[in-house]
Amino acid sequence: MDSSPPPEGTSGSPSDFLKNIVGKKVKVRIASGIDYHGTLSCLDGYMNVALENTEEYAHGRLTAKYGDTFLRGNNVLYISAMEDL
DSSP: OOOSOOOTTOOSOHHHHHHHHTTSEEEEEETTSOEEEEEEEEEOTTOOEEEEEEEEEETTEEEEEEEEEEEOGGGEEEEEESSOO
8 A cells, every 4th residue: 555645735635625726727517417617716615616707518518608606505516626736
């Protein structure tokens, strides 16, 4: 078993991942299957998400562009980093 520490900036915990992606470009998928791509400006313990410069994608196609967007946490399926951490 490898006992070396994880690469810098990645501890493996979801909490650390979320702290590291604030200010980065992310993809957020909500329960309806819609994806939102934008810069993560903040999120809270309920997974409420605020994005800036947001693009909305349905079935892989760009459907709308927004400035600031707020997504309720109970609709969020996942958050994925779109750039290196």
